[in-house]
Amino acid sequence: MTSAQVTTEGPAAARRHARKLAAGDRKAAFLLLLFTVIAIVWANSPWGATYDAFWDTEVQLSIGELDAHLTLHALVNDGLMAFFFFLVGLEVKREFTIGDLTDRSRAAVPVIAAVAGLVVPAVIFVMFNLGSGEAHAWGVVISTDTAFLLGALAIIGPKYPARLRTFLLTLAVVDDVGALAAIAVFYNNGIELVPLLLVGVLLVALALVRFLPAGRGPAYALLGFGLWLALFAAGVHPTLAGVAVALLIPVYSPRRMDVERVAELARAFRESPNSVYAREATRSLRNSISINERLQTEWTPYISFAVLPLFALANAGVRLDPTTLAQAAVSPLTWGVIAGLVVGKFIGIAGATALVQRFGLGRLAPGLGMPRIAGGAALSGIGFTISLFIIELAIADEAAQDLARVGVLAASVIAFLLGWAVFAVADRVRPPELIGAKLVRPVDVERDHFRGRPDAPLTIVEYGDFECPFCSRATGSIDLVIEHFGDDVRWVFRHLPLEMMHPHAREAAQAAEAAGLQGRFLDLALAMFANQDRLATDDLFAYARDLGLDMDRFAADLRSPSVIRRVEDDVLDAELMDLHSTPTFFVGERRHKGPWDSVTLIRALELERQRLADVGTRPNDGLTQSRSMDGTVPGSPEEVDGRST
Structure with missing residues (x-):
């Protein structure tokens, strides 16, 4: 291949x-x-x-x-x-809880x-x-x-x-x-007080369903139907029962303990197939995904097509x-x-x-x-x-x-x-951004992970994948590039996980971002590049533990909406530029064509330096006090000691 x-x-x-x-x-x-x-x-x-x-x-x-x-x-x-408004309510709850909102x-x-x-x-x-x-x-x-x-x-x-x-x-x-x-508020049929009080009671009951040890689905259905009848009697349009029930159904990102529980039960079933393990594994697998997301997935076709x-x-x-x-x-x-x-x-x-x-x-x-x-x-x-x-x-x-x-x-x-x-x-x-010829999002030292001096005149941006062997080799090339240019160059890393061939790449990218929130992006990145054949969830947690990270915080950040969005932003940028491979480099704002060995990259950066000298400009990325890959403020004692490079 x-x-x-x-x-x-x-x-x-x-x-x-x-x-x-x-x-x-x-x-x-x-x-x-x-x-x-x-x-x-x-x-x-x-x-x-x-x-x-x-x-x-x-x-x-x-x-x-x-x-x-x-x-x-x-x-x-x-x-x-x-049911349509129920689906709308599920989407609203998800977006406000773990989505873009x-x-x-x-x-x-x-x-x-x-x-x-x-x-x-x-x-x-x-x-x-x-x-x-x-x-x-x-x-x-x-x-x-x-x-x-x-x-x-x-x-x-x-x-x-x-x-x-x-x-x-x-x-x-x-x-x-x-x-x-x-x-x-504006299109009700006149409010009846007694049924409205019943609506309040049913809403409280619906809010408490999440604490039931079992049978939550039937409880939501029964109380939801009762709420529909109560709203109808109260003079409020009964379709709003769907929204109310949806907003009271919990939504959450998959929790590590639940995913690990599924793996344990699946392993037990593989070693000793029986109905008890099968039932427990099925229930555990279902419960690892919030009922909100399960219902959205299962109901959307019926709402859309019926x-x-x-x-x-x-x-x-x-x-x-x-x-x-x-x-x-x-x-x-x-x-x-x-x-x-x-x-x-x-x-x-x-x-x-x-x-x-x-x-x-x-x-x-x-x-x-x-x-x-x-x-x-x-x-x-x-x-x-x-x-x-x-x-x-x-x-x-x-x-x-x-x-x-x-x-x-x-x-x-x-x-x-x-x-x-x-x-x-x-x-x-005004055609869409020129495909792949120019960096669609300029470097932002407040956001991007970089190595080197934040206000360096030369910039090289890499879109990479922690499971891609070519990215691992390119990291060595970057070391030589930085050794050659010293403080005159900064290297910026952005994510492009190729999930079809690299099934662990997306989670590895999220792990790097989670480590970055504790100032250890580069450290975990290097650990993952050095162990590209061992990037399962347990491996990522082991590397984080070896780095001395706060493991509770790391586990929470790994699948947090902000981290997921952070990786997805880079992926969407890559899609907008029609990037097909990793690593892909940009020298300055221009896409680098050809090999990515250190000699070629050094030559490309020298040409970029000459071009900047000819036009008398330097990249403007709104530099303010910022953090480099390990989270240290540029110019701080930690950076002077060499930790950020």
């Missing part, structure tokens, strides 16, 4: 994963669109009367003396959609943009409808349809969409929180007869919906993002400039699912409901076309 074959499997695996995500988004969006079209065709066909007749079919639910009558339409909107600096831009994307559309809608009597229906225009949004992004397929997709997902989570709050298409079929049957279209053409309700979703979302999200950057309240990830944000903001005007849902709650008149639905459908089509146009024009006028 050639080195090229070895080193390209990791990025290829990442690209396959990205394509799989995009394919799933496209399928979900296509199915939602298909059922929307079926509903519209059905409602406008010669058999259109059967559409309403079918969804008005009564369903009777009886439990003892409790007797509930629902239509099929209400069963979908009030019952099945509770745990990092305030990372979350600031999409969170502020999402809030603006809620407020601006509502204001525009109200301006259109001040005299129409429908101004209270502003909730129709505040929410973006996440499934259609991600599906549209996958269909348009801008290059390297990973960071934009993450930005839009974060935005969508905050957007969903706002929409759910609006439903609970619940949402059924919802579209039950709610998108707008009669597009000449009379309705003529009324919609001059209706402030219809135009308020269109303007709120298309114009309001675009101005709110793109404008807020620009202002946040302008005033330094947050920063966008590398490669995620305003043209990309503008395209995502345009697509955010696709407000399908929750918009149609709120129409039922906010507007009583059926004719007015149809006018609002026409607005939602028109806005969704316009937003998709506008987003496509923005991406096409932006990529033509």
